[in-house]
Amino acid sequence: MKYAIASEKVRRTFAKQIEKISGERISLCYQCGKCSAGCPVAYAMDYLPSQITRFAQLGMVERLMQSSTIWICASCKTCSVRCPRGIELAKIMDAFRILAKRRGIVPKGQIAPLFDGIFLGSIEKYGRLHEMGLISKLNIASGRPFKDLSLLPIMLRKGKIRFVPEKVNSPREVRNLIRKVEELESK
Numbered sequence: 628m629k630y631a632i633a634s635e636k637v638r639r640t641f642a643k644q645i646e647k648i649s650g651e652r653i654s655l656c657y658q659c660g661k662c663s664a665g666c667p668v669a670y671a672m673d674y675l676p677s678q679i680t681r682f683a684q685l686g687m688v689e690r691l692m693q694s695s696t697i698w699i700c701a702s703c704k705t706c707s708v709r710c711p712r713g714i715e716l717a718k719i720m721d722a723f724r725i726l727a728k729r730r731g732i733v734p735k736g737q738i739a740p741l742f743d744g745i746f747l748g749s750i751e752k753y754g755r756l757h758e759m760g761l762i763s764k765l766n767i768a769s770g771r772p773f774k775d776l777s778l779l780p781i782m783l784r785k786g787k788i789r790f791v792p793e794k795v796n797s798p799r800e801v802r803n804l805i806r807k808v809e810e811l812e813s814k
Contacts (some may be wrong), residue, residue, distance in 0.1 A: 638686035646681060648722035655712045656680045662706030662716050672696040676706055676716055679723070697723040725812055741768055751802050754795030758788050771812040 645653050656677075663675035671696045674682070677734045682691040691697070697720055706716040727733075733740055749757045766774045782788040796803065 632685045632687065634686070638684070638690070641683065641686050641688055643657070644726060645719060645722045648725055649715070649718040650652060650723075651719050652717050653680060653683050653714075655720060656710075657685065657712065659711060661709040661711065665705045665709045667703060667705060668699050668701050672699050676700070676720075680716065680719070683723075691723060692727045692730065693730050695734055695737065696720075698737040698739050713732055723774070729813075738769055740780065741765065749792075751805050752793045754796070754798030754801040755793060757792035759790055760792060762788075 642653050660677045663669055663677040666676055669675055679696050700720040702717045704717045745761055749761055766772050
């Protein structure tokens with residue numbers, strides 16, 4: 628399959644978006660490949676981190692946004708530590724995910740965005756995480772309702788999980804904090 632390289636204007640505009648969100652200059656990358664060589668989850672990616680960076684440099688936005696790589700990235704920062712140019716690729720991957728979400732792009736078969744939404748919903752509602760609710764909703768939403776059922780008695784017996792969620796004293800403050808972060812992300 629052939630892909631076209633974007634015009635200079637498109638490339639610059641996309642690079643500026645990434646830089647604004649991540650604080651990193653993607654143009655500094657000279658494709659040494661150290662990020663890809665050290666990435667612990669590269670085996671599961673459709674494109675290596677260095678390839679994703681190159682797509683961004685060339686303005687190949689759609690190809691980049693449709694990639695599973697941006698969703699598989701664990702943000703472990705191994706790539707950032709290994710980079711001879713000091714580029715925080717983990718921050719750039721975060722920026723790609725933010726832009727994808729803004730465009731309504733949801734990865735096929737990836738559970739991370741689903742998890743994020745359920746996790747934040749629990750924090751917003753109770754002011755803290757309700758693990759039982761998270762696991763239940765995630766398993767149902769991902770089509771695997773009985774996935775962790777065998778672990779439930781053990782976790783209940785050890786007090787690791789509760790049926791009834793605990794609430795913090797001021798969940799409104801937590802909701803306000805989440806709103807502020809969402810506002811910052813949308814800029």
